[in-house]
Amino acid sequence: MALSATNGTGRYRGRFAPSPSGPLHNGSLLAAMASYLDARAHHGEWLLRIEDIDTPRVMPGADRYIMQQLRALGMHWDGTPVWQSERLALYQQAFDALAANGRVYGCACTRQELPPEGAYPGTCRHGLPPGKRTRAWRFRVEPGTERYTDRWHGPQEQDVLAETGDFIIKRADGLWAYQLVVVVDDGDQGITHIVRGADLLESTARQRVLARALGLRYPEAMHVPLLCDETGRKLSKQNHAAAMDLHDPVLTLNKAWQALGFEALSVPDCAAFWDTAVERWDGRWGQTPDGV
Ligand code: GLU
Numbered sequence: 001m002a003l004s005a006t007n008g009t010g011r012y013r014g015r016f017a018p019s020p021s022g023p024l025h026n027g028s029l030l031a032a033m034a035s036y037l038d039a040r041a042h043h044g045e046w047l048l049r050i051e052d053i054d055t056p057r058v059m060p061g062a063d064r065y066i067m068q069q070l071r072a073l074g075m076h077w078d079g080t081p082v083w084q085s086e087r088l089a090l091y092q093q094a095f096d097a098l099a100a101n102g103r104v105y106g107c108a109c110t111r112q113e114l115p116p117e118g119a120y121p122g123t124c125r126h127g128l129p130p131g132k133r134t135r136a137w138r139f140r141v142e143p144g145t146e147r148y149t150d151r152w153h154g155p156q157e158q159d160v161l162a163e164t165g166d167f168i169i170k171r172a173d174g175l176w177a178y179q180l181v182v183v184v185d186d187g188d189q190g191i192t193h194i195v196r197g198a199d200l201l202e203s204t205a206r207q208r209v210l211a212r213a214l215g216l217r218y219p220e221a222m223h224v225p226l227l228c229d230e231t232g233r234k235l236s237k238q239n240h241a242a243a244m245d246l247h248d249p250v251l252t253l254n255k256a257w258q259a260l261g262f263e264a265l266s267v268p269d270c271a272a273f274w275d276t277a278v279e280r281w282d283g284r285w286g287q288t289p290d291g292v
Helices: 026-041 062-072 088-100 178-188 198-213 249-259 270-285
Strands: 013-016 045-050 104-107 136-139 146-150 154-158 167-170 193-197 220-224
Touching: 013 026, 013 193, 026 045, 026 193, 026 220, 026 249, 026 270, 045 062, 088 104, 088 167, 088 178, 146 198, 146 220, 154 198, 167 178, 178 198, 193 198, 198 220, 249 270
Parallel strands: 013 045, 193 220
Antiparallel strands: 104 136, 136 167, 146 154
8 A cells, every 4th residue: 555645634744954054055945845736736735844963064054044935035934944954853853763673773884884985884783893883773674576657757766775775874973864864854854755865866865764664654755856067967955056046036036946947937026936936836736646
C-alpha cells in the first residue's frame, strides 16, 4: 500500500525549508515559488521552517533576511516559523526510538577509510572493529526496493541499501544529519506535501525508509528543476550565487516562473502575479496522484 500523507485534518500543508547559509538567490526562489503556489492552489497552508541545524554553515542574520526577501516578493507564510536549532529534543527522541528498535549503530569509519563513492560498505554494521570508537551514528537500512511517484518526475525506485547503504543520522561533529531532522520535522509538523529542488530527489527514498521506521507517513513529493549558471552548475550559495534582485520584484518572480516552464505574466505587481500564477499552477498541477 502506498503511503499517503495526512495530518489528521485532511488539509494540504506544505512548507518552505531554507537553510540560512545566505540570502535566497534565483535558484532557491524556484523551490520557494513552487511550494507556495502548490499550497495556495490547494487552498492549503504554507509553513516556513528555518533549517539551521548545520551550524557551521549558518550565516548570522540570514534567517531574518530570507523572511524579508519573501515578504518583498509578496509571499506570506502561515503560522509562526520554526527553527530547527530549537527542536533538538525532538531529534533526540526520534534517535532514541530508532535505537530502541535496533535501527542505529555507532560507526568508527573516517572519510578516508571509505570508498570515494557508492554505498557505505557496512564496516561497522556488526560492531566496531577492535580498538575503534564511535564517531558517527548510522541508520540500519533493510534490504528492498523503495518505490514511489514523484509528482514532477513520475515513478521512482531505489534500492537504498545497495545504492546508499546505512546512512548517517548523527554526524561525527555531534550534529543531527539533515536526513533525520527533515523527516522528523515533516512528520511532526503534519506536512502533507513536499515541494523542493531536484537536488533532493535522490534523498527521498532514504527519507521514506526513515519515516517508515519512525512510524511517520511520508508526504507526497514534487522535485522542481534547478536553476543552473552559464557553465551548467547548479546555482547555490556554495557557488556564490548572487542574492535575488528585489528592485523589480515582478521581474524576479517572472524569471523563476519561466524557469518552471510557464510564460511570463504581464502583471502590475506581486499580488496580481500570485493571483494569476496560482490559477495557472492549479490548471497544471492541481491534481495530485493520491490526493490528500
Ligand atoms: N534546507 C534544504 C535546502 O535549503 C531544503 C530541505 C528540504 O526542502 O527538504 O536546500
